[in-house]
Amino acid sequence: MKKYIFCHFTVAALSVIFISQGIAQNSDSVIIQNIINEATNNSQLKPLAHELLDDIGPRLVGTPQMKQAADWAIAKYKDWGIDAKIENWGEWKGWERGIxxxxxxxxxxxxxxxxxxxxxxxxxxxxxxxxxxxxxxxxxxxxxxxxxxxxxxxxxxxxxxxxxxxxxxxxxxxxxxxxxxxxxxxxxxxxxxxxxxxxxxxxxxxxxxxxxxxxxxxxxxxxxxxxxxxxxxxxxxxxxxxxxxxxxxxxxxxxxxxxxxxxxxxxxxxxxSKDLGVVPTFNTIAELKGTEKPDEYVILSAHFDSWDGATGATDNGTGTLTMMEALRILKKIYPHPKRTILVGHWGSEEQGLNGSRAFVEDHPEIVQNIQAVFNQDNGTGRVTSISGQGFLNAYEYVSRWLTEVPDSIRNNITTTFPGMPGGGGSDFASFVAVGAPAFSLSSLSWDYGVYTWHTNRDTYDKIIWDDLRNNVILTAILAYMASEDPATTSRDKSILPIDIKTGERNKWPEQRKANRRGGLD
Structure with a gap:
């Protein structure tokens, strides 16, 4: 009799599990399809780009335009029902370009x-x-x-x-x-x-x-x-x-x-030009508060500042627009995430990842509870590669999240696991250095290094809108999947290979302090 009851309970339990999985998968597919539809049919990328790049222009740290851009972003987020704020972390040489x-x-x-x-x-x-x-x-x-x-x-x-x-x-x-x-x-x-x-x-x-x-x-x-x-x-x-x-x-x-x-x-x-003395420097932070695990974080990352030879359209206007549009869509389609989804628009990346380094220093309570960071910062092209950044088990969760991305986007992405931890180059490295799972969404070149990276030609006309929409869809889906994942991501690090030049084993990048007094010493 006990055996019969046990078997009956097991079958019932399995039925509940299968039904629950089916409901969850069906829920995922509906939300993901809605994300795709919103990004495709109601894209706000072009008006956002016009306002940020044409009207405000470049966002050199220490300039009034950087503050103007932050105020603009906060106003946009609030229009979308998203909490946003400026978070000061240092001082910089103030300066304004003139005629x-x-x-x-x-x-x-x-x-x-x-x-x-x-x-x-x-x-x-x-x-x-x-x-x-x-x-x-x-x-x-x-x-x-x-x-x-x-x-x-x-x-x-x-x-x-x-x-x-x-x-x-x-x-x-x-x-x-x-x-x-x-x-x-x-x-x-x-x-x-x-x-x-x-x-x-x-x-x-x-x-x-x-x-x-x-x-x-x-x-x-x-x-x-x-x-x-x-x-x-x-x-x-x-x-x-x-x-x-x-x-x-x-x-x-x-x-x-x-x-x-x-x-x-x-x-x-x-x-x-005008010397404006000492001015605050800051990050601009937006977030959707989590409902079930509000103290765990999925971070969408892009630096807000630029050099000012042009308008910083692809370095890093496109990364900024990707994260803003992704969060706008998530607020509309997925307004009550399980984990908190935070967007970091970092300041003074161009002078040494200073904004993201300051954030990591100032918010250990967030850093220790990061589920994943997705950073985009190398031009207008569609994302074509993701590295595991040396995290031993990144292949398991990143690959699983990617299965929900449309084939037309996913099939163009090469993944490398576990990969090597990035020691610099963009803001994901600030998080990798302290052991938080952070990943660079690396883009197709479009001759970025020659024609737009830090140049006098980095302007609105260089944006490839189809690629940018793809990146929005990818980012929003990855954020959704990371938020919903029942498991917390592993931070186990791989054993790094021997450096053939030195004969010694490669070391994990060390955390570096932010420069909080730029151009003033």
Missing amino acids: SHIDMVYPRVKSLEGTQLAWSPSTKGKNATAEVIILPDVQDSVAFRQWLPNAKGKFVLVSMNQPTGRSDDNWKEYATPASFERMKAERDVQIAAWAERIKKTGYTTRTLPRALDSVGAAGVVSCTWSKGFGVDKIFGAYTKRCPSVDIALEDYDLLYRMAEAGDKPRISVYAD
Whole structure:
């Protein structure tokens, strides 16, 4: 009799389990299909991109535009019924870009394509007009110190003149093989010679502008060519008194050739930037509070700041838009998640992952209860790879979550498990360093490294909308699956392989502290 009762109970229990699993699977499929439908048929990506990238523009840390962008994001989230806030974590050098103009005024008149570098001093409401000279090739640092007074009142060219403004791909397509190889060989010699020229000054590319600044140079002129047509990398200035500008290759080489030929070209620079003193720096945080496990977290991660040579559309406007749109959709389709879903829009990633590092330092109670972090930060392309970041069992849960992603998206993604833990590059690394399961949703290139990464061409028109919608669908589904998963993710680490260069076993990345006083020390 007992045996019969036991068997009867087992069959009933199994029936309940199978029915429950069927209901759960059916519920999953309905929610996932609704996510796909909302992302496809009611996408808000384009209006969001216009408001963020066209209207607000670049989001350099320490600028009013960074704060304006945060206020805009918070207002959007609140319109969608999502809690959001600014969370201060440090101070930064405040600065605001103003009207700037660079012109050659002798031996002929020509407006030049160029950009004042971030945090560069202004020309104080006037035009700084002076002769352009080339950084000399001196014998040693003693000779350079003797030459330095010659920089007073001059604009000094501190970058190599490039032998070609064409990309290597363009050369490869049209040049003869012999011509292509000859150009590359000559360029390699020129690059080595310029590096040696800098070295002999006794300074580095960082300290040289300061030396020129200290003797009263009219300005420092660079060209950080990005190896593509009309594209330069735009970073920060190292000068405190004179303006620093980057001039596009076509115009930079013109000035260089003229100076080299003894034409004594003169340029006029007007740069109306403002030093705003010390300002707060911050992260912008939004969240959907969990219902069953509110103290466990799924984090959607993207840095909010950008360099300001352009509008930061693909670095990291597209990552920002992906996370905002994913959370908007989740609020509409899945308003009561089991775990808390948090979006971190980090500040000052570009200066060393500072916002996410500060968050990790300031919120151990969150970090110790992270279910997963999904970070996107390498351009506009569709996600094509996910690494397990060295977490031994990541294959089990990440692969399981991915099974619910549509084939058209999932089949284009290569997974690597357990993978190697990332020590930098983007904000997921801040979490990996403290043992939290964080994953980079790595994208198809679209020539990101050449044409949009930190460049003067990182603008709205470079966005690939189909790829971006795919990334929204992927992110929202992964967040949903991670939130619903009955199990807590494993943090077990794999045994890392031997480094063939050192013969020693690779080590897990160490946690690094955030710089909380940028540009002020």
